[in-house]
Amino acid sequence: MLSFSDARQLVVTQSKSNAGARSTITLATADALGHILAEEIRSDREYPPFHRSTRDGYAVAAAEATAHASLRCVGEIKAGDTVTQPLNPGTCIQIMTGGAVPSGADAVVMIEFTHRDSDVVTFDRTTQRGQNVVPRGSEAHTSDLALSPGLRLGFAELAVAAQVGATKLRCFKKPRVAILSTGDEVVPIAEIPGPFHIRNSNTVSLAAQVRLAGGEPVPLINALDRVDDLSAKIEQGLCEDILVLSGGVSMGKYDLVESVLKGLGAEFFFDAVAIRPGKPTVFGRCRNTFVFGLPGNPVSTMVTFQLFVIPALDILSGAEARPLPLLEATLAEPLQENPSLTHFLPGHIEWPNSIATVRPLRWQGSGDIVALTRANCFLVVPANCPLIPASDKVSVLPRFDVL
Numbered sequence: 001m002l003s004f005s006d007a008r009q010l011v012v013t014q015s016k017s018n019a020g021a022r023s024t025i026t027l028a029t030a031d032a033l034g035h036i037l038a039e040e041i042r043s044d045r046e047y048p049p050f051h052r053s054t055r056d057g058y059a060v061a062a063a064e065a066t067a068h069a070s071l072r073c074v075g076e077i078k079a080g081d082t083v084t085q086p087l088n089p090g091t092c093i094q095i096m097t098g099g100a101v102p103s104g105a106d107a108v109v110m111i112e113f114t115h116r117d118s119d120v121v122t123f124d125r126t127t128q129r130g131q132n133v134v135p136r137g138s139e140a141h142t143s144d145l146a147l148s149p150g151l152r153l154g155f156a157e158l159a160v161a162a163q164v165g166a167t168k169l170r171c172f173k174k175p176r177v178a179i180l181s182t183g184d185e186v187v188p189i190a191e192i193p194g195p196f197h198i199r200n201s202n203t204v205s206l207a208a209q210v211r212l213a214g215g216e217p218v219p220l221i222n223a224l225d226r227v228d229d230l231s232a233k234i235e236q237g238l239c240e241d242i243l244v245l246s247g248g249v250s251m252g253k254y255d256l257v258e259s260v261l262k263g264l265g266a267e268f269f270f271d272a273v274a275i276r277p278g279k280p281t282v283f284g285r286c287r288n289t290f291v292f293g294l295p296g297n298p299v300s301t302m303v304t305f306q307l308f309v310i311p312a313l314d315i316l317s318g319a320e321a322r323p324l325p326l327l328e329a330t331l332a333e334p335l336q337e338n339p340s341l342t343h344f345l346p347g348h349i350e351w352p353n354s355i356a357t358v359r360p361l362r363w364q365g366s367g368d369i370v371a372l373t374r375a376n377c378f379l380v381v382p383a384n385c386p387l388i389p390a391s392d393k394v395s396v397l398p399r400f401d402v403l
């Protein structure tokens with residue numbers, strides 16, 4: 001059986017080799033958060049466009065502003081002021097953060113290191129050339145590449161786009177992800193469930209995970225555990241870039257997802273992974289759609305989504321697959337599990353004194369979503385590891401929506 005890292009690698013390779021051409025959409029820069037950039041954005045001018053002061057202080061010629069020397073202050077420069085006059089020898093000019101350093105000046109002395117008596121400014125210490133001045137063009141030259149295609153647009157990337165005057169950005173369309181829960185017992189959340197029914201929490205949580213991971217969720221109506229109904233609903237899902245199913249992939253008599261997919265012509269890249277929860281996870285391709293069959297237990301769908309669906313979503317979004325952010329943490333209390341497969345257990349990680357420390361949480365197994373609301377991570381417990389003593393190092397996977 002595949003390890004979770006090998007299974008994940010298979011998702012990456014298959015998604016890369018079959019991703020196909022992605023269409024693009026032009027968005028207002030302020031609306032492009034979370035999209036993947038599809039074009040180059042270049043600097044429209046020099047950055048900074050003038051020698052910029054990074055401090056409130058005095059613009060000086062460094063050679064003149066030596067320790068205990070005095071210079072006459074002849075004026076002031078605020079941010080935004082047009083600066084055309086050079087600084088004359090023997091003088092300094094008061095300058096504010098963001099102001100343009102005049103020619104003739106090659107440093108700014110912080111106001112904290114000066115004394116002023118009327119218009120005479122005395123300096124406490126020697127001044128280095130270039131101090132507190134960002135030279136014109138030192139961050140970027142005109143036409144330099146500011147943002148590359150494939151970049152995920154977060155707040156810093158949007159700030160760069162705004163800085164260079166890119167009011168619109170051509171981005172890749174977000175992949176559309178059909179979400180199909182299965183099960184005769186599953187009812188819509190707005191309905192009163194019968195005594196043996198359960199509400200469909202998976203469609204809600206999967207849609208939320210898709211959205212957070214950068215996809216466009218397309219929730220479908222739950223499919224019954226019947227070949228005809230399941231085929232018809234899977235057909236709907238095959239219109240999208242990715243189809244994520246929940247439930248119906250285990251060994252039960254009514255777990256029909258794999259056989260129905262096979263009947264529709266799917267090829268499978270794996271149909272089991274050596275993890276718990278999540279062992280029966282299925283990954284394949286049917287027509288032009290990547291298909292994930294995730295186990296129906298709510299926590300299983302969450303773990304397997306993070307491990308396997310996110311890398312496919314990243315690649316189909318036009319980005320590289322983000323790495324799995326596994327951390328090392330100190331175990332706060334002993335852990336007795338001895339799993340035959342790698343276990344993902346809900347945990348809570350904290351950083352007291354800057355040292356990552358993780359505590360396993362009590363839970364009732366992979367149906368226990370309430371336990372997961374108290375968790376901010378999963379402990380990754382390797383197979384055949386009977387007892388992990390407190391203070392040992394363990395591997396931790398942060399919940400991607402919390403940390």
Ligand code: AMP
Nearest residue numbers: 181183199200201202247248295296297
């Ligand atoms: P399955 O993988 O179909 O065997 O389902 C495993 C468990 O997950 C069962 O107890 C199901 O009732 C539960 N389950 C399946 N689908 C959902 C869903 N959409 N929402 C909440 N729980 C579900």
Ligand code: MG
Nearest residue numbers: 182183247248
């Ligand atoms: Mg089921």
